[in-house]
Amino acid sequence: LTPDRHCPRELEQRYGDQIYRTQPLSLRNDQGQIIAGMIISQNITERTRMEEDLRASEAFLRSIYEGTQSGIFLVDVTPEGDFFFGGLNPAHEQHLGIRSEDIAGKRPEEIPGITAESAAALRANYQRCLAANAPIQYEEQITFNGHPTWWLTQISPMRDDTGRIYRIIGSSLDLTEQKQMHAQLEQAREVAEAASRAKSAFLAHMSHELRTPLNAILGFAQVLEGSVNLNDQEREQMHIINNSGEHLLRLINDVLEVAKIEAGKTEIRKAPFDLHQMLQTLIELFQLQAHQKGLHLRLERTASVPQHIVSDEMRLRQILTNLLSNAVKFTNTGSVVLRVSYTSTMLTCEVQDTGIGMQPEHLARVYEPFMQIASRTDIPGTGLGLTISRHFVQLLGAHCGPVAPKAAAVSSGLPFRLSRISPQQQPQHRIVPLDSHRGNQRIAC
Numbered sequence: 001l002t003p004d005r006h007c008p009r010e011l012e013q014r015y016g017d018q019i020y021r022t023q024p025l026s027l028r029n030d031q032g033q034i035i036a037g038m039i040i041s042q043n044i045t046e047r048t049r050m051e052e053d054l055r056a057s058e059a060f061l062r063s064i065y066e067g068t069q070s071g072i073f074l075v076d077v078t079p080e081g082d083f084f085f086g087g088l089n090p091a092h093e094q095h096l097g098i099r100s101e102d103i104a105g106k107r108p109e110e111i112p113g114i115t116a117e118s119a120a121a122l123r124a125n126y127q128r129c130l131a132a133n134a135p136i137q138y139e140e141q142i143t144f145n146g147h148p149t150w151w152l153t154q155i156s157p158m159r160d161d162t163g164r165i166y167r168i169i170g171s172s173l174d175l176t177e178q179k180q181m182h183a184q185l186e187q188a189r190e191v192a193e194a195a196s197r198a199k200s201a202f203l204a205h206m207s208h209e210l211r212t213p214l215n216a217i218l219g220f221a222q223v224l225e226g227s228v229n230l231n232d233q234e235r236e237q238m239h240i241i242n243n244s245g246e247h248l249l250r251l252i253n254d255v256l257e258v259a260k261i262e263a264g265k266t267e268i269r270k271a272p273f274d275l276h277q278m279l280q281t282l283i284e285l286f287q288l289q290a291h292q293k294g295l296h297l298r299l300e301r302t303a304s305v306p307q308h309i310v311s312d313e314m315r316l317r318q319i320l321t322n323l324l325s326n327a328v329k330f331t332n333t334g335s336v337v338l339r340v341s342y343t344s345t346m347l348t349c350e351v352q353d354t355g356i357g358m359q360p361e362h363l364a365r366v367y368e369p370f371m372q373i374a375s376r377t378d379i380p381g382t383g384l385g386l387t388i389s390r391h392f393v394q395l396l397g398a399h400c401g402p403v404a405p406k407a408a409a410v411s412s413g414l415p416f417r418l419s420r421i422s423p424q425q426q427p428q429h430r431i432v433p434l435d436s437h438r439g440n441q442r443i444a445c
Contacts, residue, residue, distance in 0.1 A: 011023070011024075012044070017045070018043060018045045019043070019044050019045045019048050020041050020042065020043055020044065021041070021042045021044045022039055022040065022041045022042075023039070023040045024037065024038075024039050025037065025038045025039070025040065026038075066089060066090055068089065068091060069091050070091060070171050070172065070173055071088070071089065071091050071092030071095050071096070071151075071171065071172040071173075071174070072088070072089040072091070072092060072169070072170070072171050072172075073085065073086075073087070073088050073089070073092055073169075073170050073171075073172070074086030074087050074088075074167060074168070074169055074170075075126060075155075075167065075168040075169075075170070076166065076167055077126075077130070077165050077166055077167060077168060079164070081127075081130065082107065083107060083108060083122075083123060083126050083168075084105055084106065084107060085103045085104060085105070085106055085107075085108075085111070086104065086167065087100040087103075087104050088100040088103065092172065095149075095172070095174050096144060096149075097144065097145070098111075098112065098113070098144065107119075108120075108122040108123050108126075109123075111144075113144045113145040113146075114142070114143070114144055115143045117143070118141070118142045118143050118144075121140055121141075121142070122140075122142070125138060125140065125153070125155065126155070126168055129155050129156075129157055129168055130157065130165060133157060133165070134156075134157070135154060135155065135156040135157075136154070136155060137152070137153065137154040138152075138153055139151065139152055139153070139175065140153055148176075149174065149176045150174075150175040150176050150178075150179045151172040151173065151174060151175060151176075152172065152173040152175055153170055153171070153172045153173075154170060154171055155168050155169070155170035156168070156169055156170070196262065197262075197263065199259070200259045200260075200262040200263035201263050206256075207256045207259075207260075210252050210256065211249070211252065211253075211256075214245060214248065214249050214252065215249070217245055218242065218245045218246060218249065221238055221241045221242045221245060222242055224238050225238040225239055225242055254384040254385070254388065255384070257384070257388050258384055258387065258388065261388070261391045266391065266392075266395060268312045268315060268395045268396060269312055269314075270310055270311055270312050271310065271312075271313070272308050272309070272310050273308065273309070273310075273311070273313040274307060274308055275305065275306065275307060275308065275309050275340075276301070276305070276307045278313060278316070278317060279299055279301065279320075279338065279340060280299065282317065282320055282321065282324060282338070283297060283298070283299045283338065285321070285324075286324050286325070286328050286336075289328055290328050290336060293328065293331070293332065294333065295328065295331055295333070295334065295335060295336055296334070296335040296336075297328070297335070297336045297337075298335070298336075298337055298338075299337075299338050299340070300337055300338070300339045300340070301339075301340045301341075302340070302341040302342060304341070304342040304343065305340050305341065305342040305347065306342060306347075309347070311396065312392075312395075312396065315392040315395070315396065316392075316396075318388070318389070318392060319389045319392050319393065320338070320349065320351075322385035322386065322388065322389045323351045323389070324336065324338065324351060325385065326385060326386075327351050327352075327353040327355060328353075330353070330355040330356050331353045331354055331355030331356075332355070332356075333354065334353070334354030334355075335353070335354055336351070336352070336353045336354075336355075337350075337351070337352045337353070338350075338351055339351075339352065
């Protein structure tokens with residue numbers, strides 16, 4: 001039997017959803033006459049569908065390979081473990097500035113324009129993939145023609161029917177622009193931090209030079225103001241000079257204190273001191289100012305408050321001074337009360353006033369430097385008091401935060417907790433915050 005030359009060697013025919021491949025065969029005598037015939041038919045439906053699926057899959061993968069913006073590359077692996085590039089997709093050709101045919105069949109060291117270090121890094125990563133026998137991901141730097149580039153690369157091994165890794169397929173995402181931007185931002189941050197440190201160091205070193213001449217001016221102004229040889233107008237003028245100088249000194253002190261804080265030069269010195277005396281001195285300090293405004297300023301201290309504690313007296317005094325100063329400054333009628341109590345190893349200080357209070361939208365910003373919540377311009381101040389107080393509180397091992405709004409206005413006080421402060425001869429006593437409650441209040445500690 002031989003195929004009939006007058007008929008197609010193979011025919012594909014469909015019967016419903018089935019596909020058959022047929023081949024006619026004929027038997028001829030010596031004269032070439034057909035004396036018998038046969039048709040062989042084979043159902044190729046499944047094979048045809050598999051071939052169609054394979055073509056569709058290949059077309060899909062080809063569209064990804066050629067259309068994706070990610071770089072894709074192929075590396076052939078020899079049985080001896082050597083590496084030869086198989087090709088690049090169009091996106092990777094554009095990324096690298098090199099054509100696929102220029103590197104096809106070449107080892108990493110043979111890629112045009114690559115440095116020896118970059119080629120060695122490529123080979124080392126491919127060897128890691130073989131050793132891991134699994135996909136790996138890494139960042140790499142590759143230099144072509146003198147231009148460094150950064151990549152996030154993932155490579156995966158491909159195996160043949162015997163299980164041998166014959167190829168590595170990889171994808172790379174270009175990180176060059178991102179790395180350069182990060183380096184620029186880091187450089188800008190370092191420059192800004194260096195400038196900030198230089199500014200803070202300068203101001204901290206200038207502390208003595210700024211204060212000393214001003215103290216001399218204030219001293220002479222006070223002497224002249226007390227002179228009996230001045231008339232009323234001259235005495236008023238000296239009083240203005242004195243008050244203005246003291247205000248300027250307070251501003252300088254606040255700014256320099258913030259500079260010391262930023263420069264990291266603030267120190268805490270703990271020692272035993274008389275708490276009762278310090279509190280009474282604070283009240284006396286603000287008594288005249290409160291009296292001039294018609295305010296009732298008083299200290300309320302429970303009998304359980306220890307007389308002596310161990311802490312940094314100067315810093316604690318500054319904290320309470322800032323709070324009392326704000327209370328008197330922003331209160332026009334009514335009273336200002338400093339309450340101190342002691343219960344079960346906890347010392348609590350609370351400053352309460354009947355002042356203008358603090359609106360809810362201001363609470364999140366009360367600790368910002370130079371932040372002043374009052375809309376009135378006739379109230380002096382730098383807006384640094386709470387910033388400085390919070391830093392001192394933190395140095396004393398505490399946490400601070402504003403009270404919640406209550407009633408019509410909110411207290412402009414500062415709540416905080418001081419740990420590791422103990423009464424003399426009674427260690428482990430701490431200052432902790434009092435929970436906020438209704439009414440205008442300032443929680444000092």
